[in-house]
Every structure is written in structure tokens, then in C-alpha cells.
Amino acid sequence: MGQASRYWTLVKLGSNGRSYTEAIAVARQFFQAQFPDLEDDIPEGKIQQQLWQIRQHSSHPPDQFAAELCLRCFISHQVEQVCIQLETQFGDYYGFTRHDLFPYVLDDPGKAGSQKQPGGYQPLGLQILQKFDPDRASLTTWTVRLVRQHPELNQFLLEQGLCMLSDWAILNDTTQKKLRRVLTQFHHLTEIEVQQSSLLLESYHAIYRRDRILQGQKGQCLSPTTAQLQAIANQMQTLSPSTILARLHTLADRLRQQRIATRGSVPSNYSLDQPENAALLESFSTESDDPSDAQQLEFLQAYRQQFLTCLDQSLEQVIRSRQQTLKSPKDQSFLRGLHLFYCQSLSMTEIAIEIGLKAQYEVTRLLKLKEFRADVRHKLLDGLRQYVRDKAKSYLDLDHLNHLDQQIEVALSEQIDALIQKDEAKATTPKGYGSRSLLAQQVCRSLDQVLGSTTS
Amino acid sequence: MMYEAGTALMERFLDPEILPESVISLGPATMEQAMARSRSISHPDRQWQTYLNTLALFGVAQWFAQRAGDISLNQGQASILLPSYASVIPAVCNLVAKGFKLCLIATTSQPDEVVEIPRAAIDLPDFIPHFYVVVAIYEEQAQVMLHSFLRYDQLASRIATIPPDEDWTYPIPLNWFDPNIDRFLLYLRCADPGAIALPEPVIDLRTALATLQTELLHLLPQLQVNDRPWWQTLTWEQGSVVLSTPPLLNWILTPQSPSPLPTADSPHPHLSDLLQLLTRPLINVGNWLQDQLDDLAQQLSWVLLPPLSSQMRLKESGDTMPRDEFEAIVTQLQRQGVTLLPDARAAFSNLVIGTIPVRLCVITATFQEAGQPPEWSLLVVVGPAPGNHLPYGTRLRISDTTGILVQRSLTPVQGEEYLFSEIFGTLDETFLVTITVPDGASLSLPPFSW
Numbered sequence: 074m075g076q077a078s079r080y081w082t083l084v085k086l087g088s089n090g091r092s093y094t095e096a097i098a099v100a101r102q103f104f105q106a107q108f109p110d111l112e113d114d115i116p117e118g119k120i121q122q123q124l125w126q127i128r129q130h131s132s133h134p135p136d137q138f139a140a141e142l143c144l145r146c147f148i149s150h151q152v153e154q155v156c157i158q159l160e161t162q163f164g165d166y167y168g169f170t171r172h173d174l175f176p177y178v179l180d181d182p183g184k185a186g187s188q189k190q191p192g193g194y195q196p197l198g199l200q201i202l203q204k205f206d207p208d209r210a211s212l213t214t215w216t217v218r219l220v221r222q223h224p225e226l227n228q229f230l231l232e233q234g235l236c237m238l239s240d241w242a243i244l245n246d247t248t249q250k251k252l253r254r255v256l257t258q259f260h261h262l263t264e265i266e267v268q269q270s271s272l273l274l275e276s277y278h279a280i281y282r283r284d285r286i287l288q289g290q291k292g293q294c295l296s297p298t299t300a301q302l303q304a305i306a307n308q309m310q311t312l313s314p315s316t317i318l319a320r321l322h323t324l325a326d327r328l329r330q331q332r333i334a335t336r337g338s339v340p341s342n343y344s345l346d347q348p349e350n351a352a353l354l355e356s357f358s359t360e361s362d363d364p365s366d367a368q369q370l371e372f373l374q375a376y377r378q379q380f381l382t383c384l385d386q387s388l389e390q391v392i393r394s395r396q397q398t399l400k401s402p403k404d405q406s407f408l409r410g411l412h413l414f415y416c417q418s419l420s421m422t423e424i425a426i427e428i429g430l431k432a433q434y435e436v437t438r439l440l441k442l443k444e445f446r447a448d449v450r451h452k453l454l455d456g457l458r459q460y461v462r463d464k465a466k467s468y469l470d471l472d473h474l475n476h477l478d479q480q481i482e483v484a485l486s487e488q489i490d491a492l493i494q495k496d497e498a499k500a501t502t503p504k505g506y507g508s509r510s511l512l513a514q515q516v517c518r519s520l521d522q523v524l525g526s527t528t529s
Numbered sequence: 530m531m532y533e534a535g536t537a538l539m540e541r542f543l544d545p546e547i548l549p550e551s552v553i554s555l556g557p558a559t560m561e562q563a564m565a566r567s568r569s570i571s572h573p574d575r576q577w578q579t580y581l582n583t584l585a586l587f588g589v590a591q592w593f594a595q596r597a598g599d600i601s602l603n604q605g606q607a608s609i610l611l612p613s614y615a616s617v618i619p620a621v622c623n624l625v626a627k628g629f630k631l632c633l634i635a636t637t638s639q640p641d642e643v644v645e646i647p648r649a650a651i652d653l654p655d656f657i658p659h660f661y662v663v664v665a666i667y668e669e670q671a672q673v674m675l676h677s678f679l680r681y682d683q684l685a686s687r688i689a690t691i692p693p694d695e696d697w698t699y700p701i702p703l704n705w706f707d708p709n710i711d712r713f714l715l716y717l718r719c720a721d722p723g724a725i726a727l728p729e730p731v732i733d734l735r736t737a738l739a740t741l742q743t744e745l746l747h748l749l750p751q752l753q754v755n756d757r758p759w760w761q762t763l764t765w766e767q768g769s770v771v772l773s774t775p776p777l778l779n780w781i782l783t784p785q786s787p788s789p790l791p792t793a794d795s796p797h798p799h800l801s802d803l804l805q806l807l808t809r810p811l812i813n814v815g816n817w818l819q820d821q822l823d824d825l826a827q828q829l830s831w832v833l834l835p836p837l838s839s840q841m842r843l844k845e846s847g848d849t850m851p852r853d854e855f856e857a858i859v860t861q862l863q864r865q866g867v868t869l870l871p872d873a874r875a876a877f878s879n880l881v882i883g884t885i886p887v888r889l890c891v892i893t894a895t896f897q898e899a900g901q902p903p904e905w906s907l908l909v910v911v912g913p914a915p916g917n918h919l920p921y922g923t924r925l926r927i928s929d930t931t932g933i934l935v936q937r938s939l940t941p942v943q944g945e946e947y948l949f950s951e952i953f954g955t956l957d958e959t960f961l962v963t964i965t966v967p968d969g970a971s972l973s974l975p976p977f978s979w
Contacts, residue, residue: 163545231670234552235545238638242669245577246637254641279573286567286580291560294669332639333544394598438550444596447711451718458719469724471680471716478715 080104080120083142084149086179090172092153097183100146103139121147121212125205138185144205144212145181145198151216152178152197159230167233168425168432177226197223209319218322224293234434240325241294245282247274247328259331270324276308277321297321373484379460380453380484384511387452388519391445403439406430408524410440415509416517446512450481485512546638548672551710553588553595555671563587566615572756575616578635582609585635585664586621588673593626600717602626608656613778617759618649619698622656628722632658638667640676644706645698648765649772651688654730656772657681659722660713663706677706678713682725697760697768730773737770739808745771746804750797752781776803776930783932802928802961802973811959811978814893814907817874825975826876834875858890858910858947867908867951870894879914883970885923886914889962891977905979908951909962919946922967927952929960954979 081101082094107123108115127140156174164170181198195203201219205212220226221237230237238246247255252274256262262270280301285294297305302314309317373380392411396404406428413419413427421433430436454477458468468474487510509517555563563583570576586609593602608614608622621633632650644663649656661684663676684705693699707713716724738745744767751762759768771777780803812831813823822833834855859869873894880887892908909927913919919939925948927935935950952960959978965971 159545163547230545231548231672234548234550236548236667236670236672237545238667238669242638242667245668246639248574248637248645250645251637251641254643278577282577283573286564286576289561289564291557291671292669329544335642336546336639398595398598434550441550444551444711447714451715454715454719468719469721471682471720471724474715474720474724475712478712478719 077104077108079147079150080124080143081146082150083146083181083183084153084179085181085183086175090175092171092175092179095183097142097146099139100142103136104143107140117213118207118211122207125207128202141202142183144202145183145196147212148198148201148216149179149181151213152220155217155220163233163235166432167235167434169229169233173229174226177229178220178223206315206319209322222293222296227293234438238329239294240322240329241281241296243325243328243332244274244277244321245285245294249274252328255328255331259334260327272309273305273317273320273324276305279308280304373480376457376460379457381515383453383456384449384485384515385519386456387449388515390452391448392516392519392523395445395448399439407439408520410436411445411516412520412524414440414442415513416520418509446482446485449512450478450485453481454478486510548667548670549674551592551596551674552667553592553673555584555588555591555673557671559587559591560584560671566609570616572616572758575619575758578619579609579615581635581666581668582615582619582621582633584666584668584673585633586610586624588666589624589631589633589662589664589675592673592675597714597717600626600714613775613782617772617778618647618656619645620647620650622647622650622658624658627717629660629717629725630658630722630727632656632661634661634663635666636663636676638665638670640665640703642703643700644703645694646701648693648697648699649769651684651699652693652765653769653773654728657727659725659727660716661701661706662713663703675710675713677703677708678710679706680716680725681727685728693765695760696758697765732769734770734773735808737766738774738804741767741770742804742808745777746797746801749777749781749800753784774807776807779931798926798963799928799933802926802933802963803930805973806928806930806959806961806976809975812975813979814874814876814891814977815895815905815956815979817876817893818872818895820874822876829878829975831876831878834877836872836874854912854915855890858912861945861947862908862910862949865949867949869908870896870906873906873908878974880964880972882964882966882972883968885920885966885968885970886917887919887923887964887966888912888914889964889974891962893977893979895956895979902955904953904955906951906953907960907977909949911948911964912946919948920967923948924965925950926963926965927960928963929954929958934960 078096081104082096083100084092084094087093107127108120121144124140124143128137128144131137131140153171153175156171156178159174160169160171178197180194181196197219201216204219205215210218218240222239227237249271252271253267256267256270277297281297284290284301297318299314302317306312306314306317312320392408396407399407409428410424413424414421419427421436424440425431425433425436428436430439454474461468563580566583567576567580570579586604586607590602590604593600603625604610606623606625608618608620614622621635622630624631624633632646634644634646636644640663646661647656650658650661659681661679661681663678665674665676667673679701684701687705688699691699691701748762748767749771752759755762759771763771771781780800810825812826812829816823816826817833820833822831855875862869869892873892875890875892877888877890880889888911890910890912892910893905895903895905897903907927909925911919911923911925921939921941924938925935926933926937927950934952937948937950939945939948954960956979959976961973961976963971963973
């Protein structure tokens with residue numbers, strides 16, 4: 074069977090939300106009759122071209138339909154692959170599987186219906202096929218392109234924090250200067266090619282972006298209408314609307330390649346919130362090699378009583394204001410999440426389970442620990458201001474202030490007895506907290522009070 | 530084998546971008562508001578840029594509300610909300626948070642390695658911020674993100690290495706910007722705006738305007754009628770003066786209504802009046818109430834008349850105005866329904882316009898209505914020199930910085946000897962009086978101020 078079976082088996086959505094492949098006899102017979110010697114390794118493009126020709130031009134309607142079914146079968150496999158690809162790349166972190174995606178895109182029943190039913194829904198596979206032009210792109214490219222534009226799938230992914238820009242968004246997003254840079258420096262095109270593209274983009278902007286604003290179109294950018302393509306063609310004076318469309322796609326592809334090549338793909342906050350990666354966090358915040366560091370530590374030593382007082386006040390204020398911006402029951406989840414992280418050292422994934430969230434990214438978004446720490450430091454610095462004698466130096470020199478902020482980060486991450494003398498530490502902290510960072514220690518104290526007062 | 534190729538291709542094309550947790554989602558109503566604000570701009574690129582800038586402003590305002598409720602953002606002077614700047618400076622200048630001025634640079638969802646900052650925000654003190662903030666806009670997704678920021682002092686120390694582009698932008702390397710937005714918050718929350726010294730205006734705008742006056746009179750009308758970017762018409766020197774002079778910006782961006790009277794004046798009488806108002810030395814008529822003429826009025830041989838309430842007889846010598854003549858004027862004014870305030874003061878000046886001798890009388894007073902700021906009045910009476918007649922077709926025009934307020938012509942129908950008009954303004958307003966005689970010769974007096 075092998076790869077060829079993709080042309081006669083259709084990937085469908087089962088009632089359990091999983092995909093299954095269904096052999097389509099008509100497609101199989103037809104395909105095997107058309108390509109009896111597949112061992113010969115016929116290029117994919119050629120197979121598709123031939124099927125496409127039959128679908129478009131055969132005088133025998135059953136052949137037309139059979140060829141279409143073969144192509145739709147192929148598309149369904151590609152669509153499934155897109156979902157698998159998304160799951161592999163992002164599912165773990167964002168907490169979705171291919172099965173969450175299938176219902177949006179696996180909707181081809183494999184039945185007749187080339188013509189759009191009046192008021193009826195057209196399966197994605199058929200939509201893809203109707204817009205397909207084998208002279209311009211492979212069927213796989215075309216499928217990926219249209220799946221990428223699928224509104225409901227996009228909405229689902231956006232809610233998870235992933236966005237897929239349409240070609241039109243990418244073109245909207247490109248200035249003439251950027252276009253020139255990308256085409257010359259990244260694609261090494263000739264001046265004439267650059268000029269042609271520049272003119273195309275200018276005409277596209279003048280029509281498409283203007284219409285988007287004038288017509289108040291929001292959300293996903295739809296393909297340009299025939300009227301828009303005609304208007305662009307008129308501006309360009311020479312080209313036909315279908316050529317314009319193809320060139321716009323080509324241009325968008327080029328821009329997209331550069332986008333992908335110049336972008337980091339790992340979420341920057343992925344690892345920072347893991348307790349086991351606290352060291353990493355510290356290495357980020359203590360990048361300073363300023364000789365006056367020692368002096369600044371002295372600053373903290375000098376104000377350590379005020380420091381601790383201010384820290385308590387800051388924590389209380391930051392936790393309270395965070396809680397107030399969250400709607401119930403998120404405010405309670407926030408407090409519990411904070412408690413589980415700082416006081417029980419659970420990982421984001423474990424916390425997700427404990428507080429009934431699906432994925433770790435949801436916990437990350439709820440807790441926003443990096444912001445939390447920053448807010449605490451800022452409140453702390455602001456609170457210390459009243460005690461600081463040499464304000465001009467500390468608060469008027471931004472670099473100085475910045476180093477101070479980093480020093481506080483270090484102090485918060487340090488074990489408590491580094492800052493406070495041991496006896497004092499023992500006296501002020503409950504048993505078992507001693508080995509954690511100062512911040513964790515104080516957060517737990519604050520939370521014990523807040524949670525204690527709400528639960529007991 | 531073919532299958533692998535397909536997968537590679539899929540990875541290339543299927544490229545979800547990861548939105549950071551700090552991203553701000555804009556609602557449909559906000560998107561619509563931003564679109565509505567940019568619809569009136571006809572130039573397609575500027576329209577889109579204004580739209581993105583507005584999204585940046587709304588997004589940052591929302592970010593402050595969500596992330597830093599302790600900081601209030603003052604958008605009252607935001608350039609993007611002022612029509613005169615919105616489409617001219619492609620950034621959001623003059624936002625204020627805790628005394629710090631911010632300038633938002635709206636960029637595409639994935640900022641380029643170079644950030645285009647308008648020259649105005651780097652070279653013109655009116656627009657220079659404490660912080661430049663790069664705001665990445667995912668327009669299709671209605672998401673906005675604070676990407677990075679740059680302190681003015683850090684930019685200023687290095688800007689000499691970057692020549693500005695001809696389109697009035699500086700290409701600033703993205704790696705100058707600090708992606709640590711928490712640090713930006715730290716500065717706003719804990720530092721004092723004095724920590725970053727901003728430059729004071731160094732050029733004398735009045736002198737610069739006076740030098741460029743003739744060129745601007747010629748060039749600014751072009752900006753009004755064509756859609757080309759300003760940098761294609763003006764030099765930066767000219768542009769910087771215009772950008773620093775709001776009345777000129779307003780003139781350019783206000784469609785001109787056709788003149789109510791057919792005139793042989795310059796094709797853009799208000800622009801020429803405006804330039805004079807902005808550049809010429811002023812005559813202070815407020816001094817008249819203290820029984821004084823300022824130096825300029827003295828140089829121009831103005832003669833101050835005694836208070837109207839005084840019963841003092843006026844001398845009938847050559848240089849002063851005979852009481853009969855002044856009373857005739859007052860009588861005629863009263864017939865026209867103009868009443869003079871008791872403490873009004875008048876002065877006159879004898880002028881020759883072309884070949885026509887003219888006597889110009891100006892009467893001024895100050896008053897205040899309940900609940901209103903104090904105002905002053907300027908009553909201008911153009912009459913013949915003694916023993917002459919004012920020719921029909923003599924015209925009087927009075928302008929302020931917003932437009933031409935009065936245009937009158939002496940016609941036989943009225944059978945009057947005098948042309949007059951009275952206008953009122955707040956104490957900071959100035960007025961330019963221009964008299965044109967039938968042969969086309971005209972004279973603008975130094976602007977009157979209080």
C-alpha cells in the first residue's frame with residue numbers, strides 16, 4: 074500500500090474525536106488504473122497534475138469525480154499531518170493534542186458535492202481543491218496555506234497563545250524599506266526584481282489595506298476579492314488578477330521565509346518559572362559586573378531592617394492588587410498557585426493539576442511570576458526611598474537604580490541567613506522554611522496569613 | 530521520500546508564532562475606534578501607519594491598566610490624537626506617565642533589525658521623550674505587545690553615529706533597545722524624570738521662521754494640495770520649523786475656503802498673514818491703557834489720544850487728530866451700533882499706501898464677562914488723511930493665527946467715509962491688520978497684541 078494509499082484512503086473524524094482512515098473503493102480502482110506502476114517513483118507533482126487534469130477536463134463525469142476523490146483523500150492526509158505537526162511542536166507546552174484540532178479541519182465526508190450546496194457547508198478539502206492551481210504551487214503547499222488560514226483553527230490556537238499570520242497579514246506588515254532589505258539581503262534578488270515586487274506591494278497596500286480600514290474588517294485577513302485583485306492589476310497596468318494573486322503569494326512566501334529564519338522559536342518564559350531553574354533566573358538578573366556591586370550590597374545591609382519591613386508590605390500590596398485584577402475564581406487559583414509554587418515547590422505542570430488547569434502555560438499566565446517578582450522589587454525600592462539618605466545617587470541615576478534592582482533580586486533569591494543573622498532568622502521564620510530563598514520564605518508567610526484568614 | 534519533502538515544506542509554511550504571556554488583546558470596539566481615527570487620511574501608507582500607531586496607543590494604555598495600575602497614563606497631548614500631528618509624525622509622541630514623556634514606535638509583529646524613529650522625536654525638543662517604546666502590533670490577531678524600550682540619554686550618546694534617512698527618520702538598530710520591559714517599569718515607578726535630561730529648544734523659532742518666510746509661503750501651499758510625504762517637498766530645516774509651529778501645521782491641514790471677496794491679494798492671504806503674525810515684532814496696545822506707547826509704536830509715529838471719558842480738548846495741530854474728526858468717527862460708529870467702552874483708548878497713525886494717504890485709528894479696551902477669561906477688543910477705523918477721500922475699493926483685512934477674521938471693502942453703496950471693524954480676543958491673541966488700496970498696493974501693520 075505505502076504512500077500511494079494516501080490517494081484512496083480518506084482521513085475522517087471519528088465519533089470519539091480521533092481520526093481514522095477509510096478506504097474509498099472508487100478512488101482506489103481509479104487510481105490504480107491511472108497509475109499501475111507506482112514502483113517507478115512518479116513524482117508527487119506529476120500524479121497530482123494528472124489527477125487535476127482529469128478532474129477539470131475529462132468528458133467522463135465518473136472519472137472526474139473519482140479523480141477529485143483521490144485528490145481529496147490526499148488533502149485529508151496532509152491536513153492530518155498539519156495537526157500532528159502542530160501537536161508535536163507546541164501541544165505539550167500549550168496543552169492541546171491533535172484531537173483538539175481535528176474537529177476544525179477533518180470534515181470531508183468523501184461524498185459527491187463538487188458544487189457548493191445552497192446554504193450548505195463546503196468541506197475544507199473541497200475548498201482547498203477549488204482554489205488550487207497546480208501551475209502555481211504543490212497541493213501540499215496549497216493545503217498548508219489554506220489550513221493556516223482556517224478561521225476557527227486560528228481562533229483556537231490564538232486562545233492558546235499561538236498565532237499564524239496569513240499571507241495577507243504578512244504583506245500588510247511589510248514596509249517598502251523592509252521589503253527592499255529582505256529581498257536584497259536575504260533573497261539576493263536583482264534590482265529589477267526588487268523594483269517589480271516593490272511596485273506590486275505598493276499597489277496591494279493602496280487597495281487592500283485601505284479597504285480593510287474603510288470597510289472596518291477585523292480579525293483574519295481574507296484573500297483579496299476579485300475586485301481587489303482587478304484594482305491592483307489596474308494599478309500595475311499589465312497583469313491579470315490571477316497572476317497578481319500568484320505573485321502576491323510568492324512575495325508573502327519570501328517574506329515568511331525571512332521571518333522564520335530570523336526568529337527564535339523557544340518561548341522565552343518557558344523555563345524561567347520552573348523552581349529547578351531558579352539558578353537560571355538568577356544568572357539572568359545578576360549579569361552585572363559593576364565594581365560598585367559590593368557597595369550596593371552594603372546599601373542593602375545598611376537598610377536591612379527597613380528592607381524586611383518593606384518587603385512584607387510590598388508582598389502584601391502586590392498580592393492584593395493582583396488578586397483584585399483577577400475575577401473569581403481565578404483570584405483564589407492565583408493564591409493557591411503561588412502557595413504551591415513558593416511553599417511546596419511544585420512544578421508548573423503539577424500546579425496545573427492541583428488547581429484544575431489544563432496546561433502549564435495556563436499556570437504561567439495566571440501566576441506571571443516574572444512580573445510578580447518585578448512588581449515586588451519595584452514596590453520595595455519605592456518603599457525604601459523614604460529611608461535612603463543619598464536619594465540623588467540612588468534614584469536619580471538610572472544605572473544605579475537598575476543595579477540596585479538587580480541586587481534586590483539577588484537578595485530575594487538568597488537563602489535567608491545570608492541577609493539576616495542566623496539567630497534572628499530562626500526566631501522569625503517557622504520551621505522548614507530555612508532552606509528556601511528569602512522571597513519564597515516571605516511569600517509563604519504572607520500567604521499563610523492571607524489563606525489562613527480566608528480558609529479558617 | 531516525497532513524503533519527507535512534504536513534511537519539511539509543512540514545517541516551513543506552518544509557522545505559528547508564539548505570543549508572550551504579556552501580550553495585550555484589543556477588543557473589536559477598540560479596533561474599530563482605531564480604524565475610524567485613520568479613515569480620513571487619504572495617503573494609503575500614512576493611513577495604515579496612523580492606524581497602527583493608534584493601536585499602539587490603545588494597547589499601551591490597556592497594558593498600563595492591567596500591568597501597572599499604579600501608573601496613570603496621560604494621553605491628553607498625545608500627538609496621534611491631535612489631527613495636526615497624527616499623519617505627519619509617524620509615532621505616538623508626548624504621552625506622559627509619572628512625569629516621563631514616552632514616544633511609542635508602532636512596528637510590525639516581528640520588529641525588523643532596524644527601528645525607524647521619526648526625526649522629530651529625536652531632533653525636536655517639543656517631541657523628544659524620556660523613553661522610546663517599541664510596540665509590536667499583530668493587527669490580524671488584534672494583539673499588541675510592548676517589545677522593548679530605549680532611554681533618551683542612551684540614544685543621545687550614540688545618535689551621532691547614525692545619519693538620518695532622507696525620509697526624516699533615523700534607522701536605529703533594534704539592539705539598542707532594551708527588551709526588559711520590567712526595567713522600563715522600574716524607571717517609571719522608582720526614578721525621577723530629572724534622571725534623564727532632555728534638551729531645551731536651542732533655535733530661535735521666530736528668527737528661523739523669519740529667515741524661511743519667503744520659501745514657506747511658496748512651499749506650504751503645495752503640502753496642502755498634494756499627498757506627497759512632506760520630506761519630498763521640504764528640507765529638514767524647513768520641516769523642523771513647521772513641525773515646531775502648530776499654527777502653521779493647522780494651516781496646512783485645514784482645507785482653505787475660497788476667499789469671500791474677490792481679491793488681488795497674494796494667492797494665500799492667510800498664510801502670508803500667519804507668517805507675519807509669527808515673525809514680526811508686536812505693538813502692545815495694552816500699554817495704551819497705562820497711557821504709554823511702546824517703542825515700536827513710537828518708532829512708527831503712533832499718536833495716543835487722551836482717554837475718551839476725558840473732557841480735554843484736543844489740539845488742532847497738524848500731528849494730532851482734531852476732536853471734530855474723532856467725534857465724527859465715534860458718531861459714525863455709534864450709528865453702526867458700536868459702543869465704546871468708557872476706559873477705551875485710541876491711537877492713530879498716518880500712513881501712505883502706494884500713493885494714497887490714509888489715517889488709521891485703533892481703539893482698544895479690555896473687559897471680562899462673568900466666568901470667562903479676560904478679553905480685549907481691537908476696533909480698527911481706516912479713514913482718509915485730512916483733506917482727502919478714501920478711494921472706493923480700499924480694503925481692510927484682519928487675521929489671527931486661525932484664519933482671516935474680517936475682510937471689508939469700501940463701496941459707494943454704503944456712502945461711508947470710513948472702513949471699520951471690531952474684533953475681540955483673549956489676552957494671548959494677536960491680530961494682523963492689512964489695508965489694500967485699489968491700485969493693489971497694500972500694507973500690513975505690525976501685529977497688535979495686548
